[in-house]
Amino acid sequence: MYIGIIGSGAMGSGIAQVAATAGHEVILFDNRQEALEQARENLRKILDKLVEKGRLSSEEAASILGRHTFASEMQALEPCVLVIEAIVEDLDVKKSVFRQLESIVARDAILATNTSSLSIASIAASCDHPERVIGLHFFNPAPVMKLVEIIPALQTDPALPGKLQQWMTEWGKYPVVAKDTPGFIVNRIARSFYSESIRLLEEGLGTMEEIDTALKEVGGFRMGPFELMDFIGHDVNYAVTESVWTACYFEPRYQPSFTQRRLVDAGWLGRKSGRGFYDYRHTSTSESPIKPVDSEKQRRLAERVIVMLINEAADALYYQIASRDDIDQAMTLGVNYPKGLLRWADEWGIATCESRMNRLFNNYHDPRYRCSPLLRSLAQNGERFYPEENI
Numbered sequence: 009m010y011i012g013i014i015g016s017g018a019m020g021s022g023i024a025q026v027a028a029t030a031g032h033e034v035i036l037f038d039n040r041q042e043a044l045e046q047a048r049e050n051l052r053k054i055l056d057k058l059v060e061k062g063r064l065s066s067e068e069a070a071s072i073l074g075r076h077t078f079a080s081e082m083q084a085l086e087p088c089v090l091v092i093e094a095i096v097e098d099l100d101v102k103k104s105v106f107r108q109l110e111s112i113v114a115r116d117a118i119l120a121t122n123t124s125s126l127s128i129a130s131i132a133a134s135c136d137h138p139e140r141v142i143g144l145h146f147f148n149p150a151p152v153m154k155l156v157e158i159i160p161a162l163q164t165d166p167a168l169p170g171k172l173q174q175w176m177t178e179w180g181k182y183p184v185v186a187k188d189t190p191g192f193i194v195n196r197i198a199r200s201f202y203s204e205s206i207r208l209l210e211e212g213l214g215t216m217e218e219i220d221t222a223l224k225e226v227g228g229f230r231m232g233p234f235e236l237m238d239f240i241g242h243d244v245n246y247a248v249t250e251s252v253w254t255a256c257y258f259e260p261r262y263q264p265s266f267t268q269r270r271l272v273d274a275g276w277l278g279r280k281s282g283r284g285f286y287d288y289r290h291t292s293t294s295e296s297p298i299k300p301v302d303s304e305k306q307r308r309l310a311e312r313v314i315v316m317l318i319n320e321a322a323d324a325l326y327y328q329i330a331s332r333d334d335i336d337q338a339m340t341l342g343v344n345y346p347k348g349l350l351r352w353a354d355e356w357g358i359a360t361c362e363s364r365m366n367r368l369f370n371n372y373h374d375p376r377y378r379c380s381p382l383l384r385s386l387a388q389n390g391e392r393f394y395p396e397e398n399i
């Protein structure tokens with residue numbers, strides 16, 4: 009069975025490796041020959057490393073590489089039963105690629121997009137047979153990250169999400185289903201991790217070292233928000249925030265900040281440019297400077313960010329963006345959160361979460377701090393997200 013991938017950049021080449029490792033013949037198409045050569049070279053290095061570490065035998069590595077075809081013409085995708093597009097994040101370019109693709113593949117081939125932020129419905133609308141179009145959102149690096157968000161558009165055949173769920177499971181992934189809304193699950197809920205931390209910094213409630221330490225030591229996150237934004241790159245992180253905010257009709261919870269905007273303006277993009285929130289020019293790039301912080305302050309800083317994340321997760325459930333279990337799995341598997349946010353809410357107590365949100369709202373009178381209706385009603389009824397579990 010042939011799987012087609014369009015775009016051999018960071019995501020496309022990773023997804024190709026996943027599909028080939030699952031035993032499929034993969035046709036990787038890119039319109040730049042250099043990109044294909046680079047992808048082939050990178051794959052060879054990755055496979056060599058896996059062999060060195062004993063994770064693959066050299067025969068397995070050779071057959072994974074052998075199942076890749078690198079193609080510079082889209083026509084090569086003709087035999088594919090599933091094509092996953094991972095090209096530049098530009099709606100017009102994606103639409104034109106989907107139109108062209110439809111004229112090449114079989115009538116029943118499934119056409120998926122790896123877009124992080126565009127509407128699946130508008131990509132599907134460019135096709136004659138929109139019912140076969142779906143979002144299939146992998147996380148970077150695709151061979152390592154378990155999560156895949158499956159996003160049916162309004163037009164998608166209702167049988168398709170289930171079929172892809174089964175397929176992704178066979179590829180060793182953990183699929184979750186999300187509504188076609190800005191940021192899907194992960195990129196929507198994760199916004200608060202960054203934006204609330206920046207608020208704390210802007211209000212002078214903590215330094216970035218203190219906030220990073222608090223979220224790691226109290227929250228159990230692998231990286232603090234400022235370290236993580238520096239790692240992702242402010243150009244990328246700011247663009248996602250702005251895109252989710254704009255697409256959600258300027259929802260105040262997703263509002264971008266001048267603090268991050270100015271970093272982008274200055275070209276201080278994070279680790280990749282040597283400087284972002286932290287200055288990496290004179291320190292080792294493998295560690296950022298962290299100073300000890302008093303524990304009561306750490307707790308307050310971390311709790312404010314975490315309750316905003318919980319509120320966001322509750323709202324995603326309330327608006328039926330995804331199921332309870334999918335929301336919790338998405339945040340642990342897509343961005344390595346230490347635990348599911350809805351389970352976290354149960355552990356803290358729903359009434360505690362509600363009162364923390366109310367306290368923030370009463371203090372700021374800013375709609376970004378409004379409590380999710382779901383959190384409020386659970387608190388009023390003494391209910392939990394996981395009533396079947398004893399905590």
Ligand code: NAI
Nearest residue numbers: 015016017018019038039040043094095096097123124148
């Ligand atoms: P990239 O810039 O690394 O790779 C894009 C590749 O597409 C390039 O090799 C380019 O030559 C090729 N390309 C561009 N236009 C083309 C066309 N018309 N026909 C054929 N090939 C074409 O980009 P990256 O990071 O791999 O992202 C690809 C997609 O995946 C985007 O939609 C992005 O939003 C999404 N995505 C990115 C993630 C990330 O962390 N980088 C995570 C999840 C989704």
